[in-house]
Amino acid sequence: MALTLRSACATLEQAGLLREVITPAGWTLDMDGIEGADSPFTSITYDSKAIVPGTLMVCKGNFHERYLEGADDAGMAAYVAERDYGNATGAPGIIVDDATKALSLLAQEFHDHPERKLTVVGITGTKGKTTTAYFTHAILAAMSGNKAALFSSVDNCVDGVHYEESDLTTPESLDAVAMMAEAVRHGMEYLVMEVSSQAYKVNRVYGLHFDAAAFLNISPDHISPIEHPTFEDYLHCKRQIVRNTSALVLGIPGDYVPLLEQDAARAGVPVSTFSLTDPDATVSARAADPLHTAFAISVRGRHIGDLTLAMDGDFNIANAAAAIALADVVGIDVTDPRVLASLADVRISGRMEQTKDAHSDTIAIVDYAHNYASVKALLDFVDQRYGERHPSITLVTGSAGDKALDRRQEIVEAAQGRIDRFIFTQEDTNTEPHELICQQMSDFVTDPDVHKAIVLDRTQAIEQAVALARDTDGFSIILIIGKGEEKWIKDRNRHVPYEGDDMVVRRLFA
Incomplete structure (x- = not known):
C-alpha cells in the first residue's frame, strides 16, 4: 500500500x-x-x-x-x-x-513492511555480535539454499552473494528498511542483523520486531557523555531487544541474566540458553581436548557432534553455540550435519587472524578487540594456547575518538600485568587528535615493568613491534587490535586510506 x-x-x-x-x-x-x-x-x-x-x-x-x-x-x-x-x-x-x-x-x-516477509534474527551483546552474526548467517544460508541476508558491523549482504563494507553496526532505520526491501526482491528468506545499544538509544530499530534475538553478554562499554552516560543506561538500551522479539537466546551464566529473564517473563517471551559451562543449557559446548581446539556440542542434552572452528578461542565457540541456538529457535533442524559443517570454515578477516613470521619465532594476532572484555578474552586465549612458552607480548592499540571514553583506561587495565609492551597508535576519530588519545592511554599505565611507546602512524607502530620482536630472544607474540582488515582510518571526519592491519603483517612477515 x-x-x-x-x-x-x-x-x-x-x-x-x-x-x-x-x-x-x-x-x-x-x-x-x-x-x-x-x-x-x-x-x-x-x-x-x-x-x-x-x-x-x-x-x-x-x-x-x-x-x-x-x-x-x-x-x-x-x-x-x-x-x-x-x-x-x-x-x-x-x-x-x-x-x-x-x-x-x-x-x-x-517499503511495504519488508521485515514481515523475512525471518529476522537480531543479535546484541558487548562482544561477539559480529562473529555470532556470521555463524548464524552461515547456518541459515546452508539450510535455505543461500537465502539469508546479513547486516553486520563489517559487511552487509542483501542477495546471499555480494558483500559490501558497512558504515554502522546497525544502519539508520530508513537505510535498514530499504536494504530489507532489496533483500526481499532478491528472494531472501532470512535476515541476520547486529543490534547495537545505540540502535535503541537513537531509535534505529524502533517498531522492528525480531523473530528471534540473542543477548550474548554484557559488560561496561560505550560509556561517555555522547553515548551512554552510565552503565545502567547502556544495559537498559540493550534490554529493549527482549520486549521486541518472539524468542530470546541468552548466554549463561551472567551477572544480569536474572534481570533479562524477568524482562522475558514480563513480555511473555520464551528463553533458550547457550553455555560453555552449564550442561543444562539448551545448547552447550565443552572442550573435547586439552588445547580447546575441538568442542562437543549438545542440544537439549543430546550430543550432535564435535566442532572445530577456523577461528581460535573459546569465546568463538560460545558464539557458535549462540548461533546454533538461534537457528534452533527459528525452526532449523540443528541435528542436521550441515549445521556444524557450515560453521567449521567460517572466517572473518581481521578477527583472531594469526600469522607466523618467516624470519623469527614470532606470531602476530590481528583482532577487532576494542574494550576490556574483548582484550581480556584475547589475553586469556594467549595464556591458554601459548602460556607454557612464556612469550614476550607486545600490544599495538589505540582507541576510538569522540566516543567510548571508558575504553581508553579499560584496554590498558585489561592488558597491563599480562604483557611486556604497549605501543599506542592511531585509531578512528571524528575530531579528537590521535596524539591526545594515545597520551591518555599511556598515562593510564601504572605497571612500572611494562614498556610503553607512542607511535602515531599505525603502519610504523606495527613495523616497530615486529622489529622489537625479532630482536627479542625466544618466542614473541604481537597483538594488533581495533582495526582488523579495515582499509581506512577515520581521521578528523575523513576516511584516510590504510593498508589494513592484516595486510601490513602479511607484508612484513613474508
Missing part, C-alpha cells in the same frame, strides 16, 4: 507520535481539508539534498531551517518534524513528538 499524507498521519497517530499537521491554511488533524492528502509519496528521506518531486522529508537530529531552502522548488510534498518549519516551506508539516521514531515507522510503511 502506498504511503500518503493521510496514511502517514494514521500510522503516527496510532503510535502516539502525531501532534498536528501544519499547512499555510492553518493547523489541523482533518486530512480532508489538505490538497493531495491521498497522493502517494514518491520517496522518503532524511537528507534534504535528496529531495525530488513527491518526497516526504523527515527532519531529525540537529536539523536547521536553512536545510529546507529550495525544498519547495525541488518538489518536497511534505515534511515530518518536531517543530514548525512553515517559515521555510509551504509544504504541509507533520509535527511529531519524536522524528527518529517517526522515520522508522514511516520507512517500514513506505
Whole structure:
C-alpha cells in the first residue's frame, strides 16, 4: 500500500507520535481539508539534498531551517518534524513528538513492511555480535539454499552473494528498511542483523520486531557523555531487544541474566540458553581436548557432534553455540550435519587472524578487540594456547575518538600485568587528535615493568613491534587490535586510506 499524507498521519497517530499537521491554511488533524492528502509519496528521506518531486522529508537530529531552502522548488510534498518549519516551506508539516521514531515507522510503511516477509534474527551483546552474526548467517544460508541476508558491523549482504563494507553496526532505520526491501526482491528468506545499544538509544530499530534475538553478554562499554552516560543506561538500551522479539537466546551464566529473564517473563517471551559451562543449557559446548581446539556440542542434552572452528578461542565457540541456538529457535533442524559443517570454515578477516613470521619465532594476532572484555578474552586465549612458552607480548592499540571514553583506561587495565609492551597508535576519530588519545592511554599505565611507546602512524607502530620482536630472544607474540582488515582510518571526519592491519603483517612477515 502506498504511503500518503493521510496514511502517514494514521500510522503516527496510532503510535502516539502525531501532534498536528501544519499547512499555510492553518493547523489541523482533518486530512480532508489538505490538497493531495491521498497522493502517494514518491520517496522518503532524511537528507534534504535528496529531495525530488513527491518526497516526504523527515527532519531529525540537529536539523536547521536553512536545510529546507529550495525544498519547495525541488518538489518536497511534505515534511515530518518536531517543530514548525512553515517559515521555510509551504509544504504541509507533520509535527511529531519524536522524528527518529517517526522515520522508522514511516520507512517500514513506505517499503511495504519488508521485515514481515523475512525471518529476522537480531543479535546484541558487548562482544561477539559480529562473529555470532556470521555463524548464524552461515547456518541459515546452508539450510535455505543461500537465502539469508546479513547486516553486520563489517559487511552487509542483501542477495546471499555480494558483500559490501558497512558504515554502522546497525544502519539508520530508513537505510535498514530499504536494504530489507532489496533483500526481499532478491528472494531472501532470512535476515541476520547486529543490534547495537545505540540502535535503541537513537531509535534505529524502533517498531522492528525480531523473530528471534540473542543477548550474548554484557559488560561496561560505550560509556561517555555522547553515548551512554552510565552503565545502567547502556544495559537498559540493550534490554529493549527482549520486549521486541518472539524468542530470546541468552548466554549463561551472567551477572544480569536474572534481570533479562524477568524482562522475558514480563513480555511473555520464551528463553533458550547457550553455555560453555552449564550442561543444562539448551545448547552447550565443552572442550573435547586439552588445547580447546575441538568442542562437543549438545542440544537439549543430546550430543550432535564435535566442532572445530577456523577461528581460535573459546569465546568463538560460545558464539557458535549462540548461533546454533538461534537457528534452533527459528525452526532449523540443528541435528542436521550441515549445521556444524557450515560453521567449521567460517572466517572473518581481521578477527583472531594469526600469522607466523618467516624470519623469527614470532606470531602476530590481528583482532577487532576494542574494550576490556574483548582484550581480556584475547589475553586469556594467549595464556591458554601459548602460556607454557612464556612469550614476550607486545600490544599495538589505540582507541576510538569522540566516543567510548571508558575504553581508553579499560584496554590498558585489561592488558597491563599480562604483557611486556604497549605501543599506542592511531585509531578512528571524528575530531579528537590521535596524539591526545594515545597520551591518555599511556598515562593510564601504572605497571612500572611494562614498556610503553607512542607511535602515531599505525603502519610504523606495527613495523616497530615486529622489529622489537625479532630482536627479542625466544618466542614473541604481537597483538594488533581495533582495526582488523579495515582499509581506512577515520581521521578528523575523513576516511584516510590504510593498508589494513592484516595486510601490513602479511607484508612484513613474508
